[in-house]
Amino acid sequence: MPKVLAEGGAWLRGAVRALRDGGCDRVVVVLGATGPAYRAANGGWLVSQTSGIAIPEGVQPIWAEDWDLGLSASTRAGLAAAAAPGITTRFTGTGESTEPAGHPADSTVASQTVAAGNTPPGNADVGAARSPAEFVAIMPVDTPDVGPEVVARVIAAARASESRVARAFFGSAPGHPVVLGRAHWAGVRASAEGNSGAGTYLRERADMVCVTCDDLATGIDRDYPAGSAL
Secondary structure (H helix, E strand, O other), X not given: OOHHHHHHHHHHHHHHHHHHHOXXXXXXXXXXXXXXXXXXXXXXXXXXXXXXXXXXXXXXXXEOOOHHHOHHHHHHHHHHHHHOOOOOOOOOOOOOOOOOOOOOOOEEEEEOOOOOOOOOOOOOOOOOOOOOOXXXXXEEOOOOOOOXXXXXXXXXXXXXXXXXXXXXXXXXXXXXXXXXXXXHHHHHHHHOEOOEOOHHHXXXXXXXXXXXXXXXXXXXXXXXXXXXXX
């Protein structure tokens, strides 16, 4: 199943909470294999018409309609939307994953601040005016033990660095969130290909700040919900 549906949406809610409590001003949820979000009768959003899983209040959903190209599709679309003038409160994007090509994990992406204006076709409702984004924090939903303390630590490292790019590390393994200053977005978009989102770009950055977070979480990328029969 799309990972955004895992454990009745618990992974989704946990990622949103981590991003919000970790210091992100606005949060969007990127959907792929589920199809577009569905407007519920109460005015909120569901992940899909059939899932019954609500998207947390105040979070903006968006669908990466070319999701089947791999993680790169949602990464490029998200950063393009975040960088474009006239974008309101949301954009698409995704983190790295070990998902097979063509079946990217749904992911949660947060922005520190976002620009104001008209919503591009297919996006959710127009949000309140905001100043242009300085940073984006990217985090998939399939690292459910990553909490707000990890997010806050990586954001702080990115903001304090000259490079303005930081990534959580758990032991020697790179993980999430990834926090990117605006100057890096075009490079990430240009290098994203197939089932690699920001990873190709980051591997070429000697100035990326590696933020040790294994005292706070395992950062393990989970492929199955708790209690699944394998």
